[in-house]
Amino acid sequence: MEHSELQDADVVIVGGGPAGLSAALSLGRARRRVVVIDSREPRNRFAAHMHGVLGHDGLSPLELLERGRAEAAGYGVRFIRGEVRAARAERDGIEVETAEGGIRTRRLLVATGLRDELPDIPGMREQWGRGVVVCPYCDGWEHREDIIGIVATSPRSVEQALLLRQWSDRVVYFENAVGAASAADPERLASRGIRVESGVVTGLLVDVGGDVGDDARLTGVEVDGRVIEVGVIFTGPTMRPRDGLLRSLGAATTVSDLGDWVDVDDDGRTSVPGVWAVGNVVNVRANVSLSLGLGSLVAGALNAELVAEDVAAAVATMVAA
The missing domain is CATH 3.50.50.60 (FAD/NAD(P)-binding domain)
Structure with missing residues (x-):
């Protein structure tokens, strides 16, 4: 993938697990320009099979993600294998730095999951x-x-x-x-x-x-x-959210008996304008099934916010003319 192809996006999703890919699929189908950045090290990669996922009981979790990437790619979603080096919230968007260069995006969705300390x-x-x-x-x-x-x-x-x-x-x-x-x-x-x-x-x-x-x-x-x-x-492992990127952007957190976790509203918004989060990085209870559903929910709310922004910009342009 050429660097020139990645200069702008509507949404950059960091993390390609069930939550991130579910959001990517919905946003791709909504004709948004979506880039997924993923290291391909999901939390459940150690398990041979997953269970209790309707329609996929017994499927390898890695096979689920492979299918999900293929489906999302069919709607124009682009993928970068790797990690985000840094991100900065600017007045006109969010700058995301990767090994392949910088991406300017209107919204950032973090779905980086958590790690288990045994x-x-x-x-x-x-x-x-x-x-x-x-x-x-x-x-x-x-x-x-x-x-x-x-x-x-x-x-x-x-x-x-x-x-x-x-x-x-x-x-x-x-x-x-x-x-x-x-x-x-x-x-x-x-x-x-x-x-x-x-x-x-x-x-x-x-x-x-x-x-x-x-x-x-x-x-x-x-x-x-x-x-x-x-x-x-x-x-019961100690669950550590992979929320370094969210914290570096200044996202607010709340301390509970499970630790210090980044706050999101019911639609997945963090306290940082334009920065959203979904899945295990902000929800310790998000198993595969729940992550799939939450990814779809957050994608819908995020797209609605972009639509409102598009409408406001179109009205301003029309009035100015």
């Missing part, structure tokens, strides 16, 4: 997306016959354990470094037949003959020298 336990990162997962609605069905382990990372892990009892009657709650549950929680866990293991988790065990790699199958958890059999681990 507990520092040997084997945890290597098994992420296979033997170690986070979402019961995404992976619970596949492990309904397994011994399900929950490695606690915060007091909220108790609720995760109680939820997972819906899928299996063999659930083990590992207190880990979080320690004992609150005064009411032991009774709640016991009432559902959830076994509690105290002590710090020191490692994961995989099947004989394998290492902690792509083909290794999780078989157990090591706790203070003891080995507890499990078939899968659910845990």
Whole structure:
């Protein structure tokens, strides 16, 4: 793609995951000049399949994105593989700097997602997306016959354990470094037949003959020298929004029990004029299905704002004539 082709855009979308591509598809169909800048490192790239996505249950998440890029490209959406180096809000638009040069855009939509910080336990990162997962609605069905382990990372892990009892009657709650549950929680866990293991988790065990790699199958958890059999681990990673670009532009944030997150209104507008955001970068609950819907919603609101701006400019031109 030649640099000259990229001088101007109606919308630059940073991030090509489900939310960003959904917005790109809708905006492309609205005949907007759209450029998507994406490093192609989606959060769920470690998973072989995604579930609970209507019409795509069991599809590879990477296949979904490949199809989405092809569909959006069919409506004239342009793609740059890489990252944004910098962005500046100017009086007449937003300047976005990429490795291929600068782009002036009327609106900037940030859909850069988040990253998961896992507990520092040997084997945890290597098994992420296979033997170690986070979402019961995404992976619970596949492990309904397994011994399900929950490695606690915060007091909220108790609720995760109680939820997972819906899928299996063999659930083990590992207190880990979080320690004992609150005064009411032991009774709640016991009432559902959830076994509690105290002590710090020191490692994961995989099947004989394998290492902690792509083909290794999780078989157990090591706790203070003891080995507890499990078939899968659910845990709660620390979720860090990839919002450096939004913060560099001065977007307002709000602190909650989940951290410091960039504010958006119901349509996806940030506090910075012309700068919008959608998906996991501003919404920790945005799974694939929700991200697809939010991308479409934000695209509609963003396009309506551009239409209003186009009308105002046309009226001003007509009056001046």
